[in-house]
Amino acid sequence: MQTMEDFKKGGWLVSLLGGAGVLARMLLTDKNSPLIVWIRKILAGTIIGVLTYFALWGQPIDGIYKAVIFSVSGALGNDLIEMIISRFKKIITNE
Numbered sequence: 001m002q003t004m005e006d007f008k009k010g011g012w013l014v015s016l017l018g019g020a021g022v023l024a025r026m027l028l029t030d031k032n033s034p035l036i037v038w039i040r041k042i043l044a045g046t047i048i049g050v051l052t053y054f055a056l057w058g059q060p061i062d063g064i065y066k067a068v069i070f071s072v073s074g075a076l077g078n079d080l081i082e083m084i085i086s087r088f089k090k091i092i093t094n095e
Contacts, residue, residue, distance in 0.1 A: 015046035018045040021045060026038060026041060
């Protein structure tokens with residue numbers, strides 16, 4: 001499977017970009033979070049980065065743009081997922 005071979009060759013770096021994006025975002029905020037929250041969010045950012053890698057694999061996009069998309073998706077993915085979950089909870093509890 002070509003996708004997995006490409007991931008092994010260098011695609012795994014995408015997980016580092018996603019995790020680094022989350023880490024940078026958390027370092028820049030004023031929130032004091034427990035260590036487990038930091039670990040959970042960084043791991044989620046790495047997973048989102050990898051999912052984004054597989055979604056964009058083979059697409060005709062320049063490498064620099066892909067790198068930006070990977071890091072931004074990892075950095076903002078946690079907040080987006082938390083927002084979606086909170087919206088669904090509000091919808092469920094209001095009905």
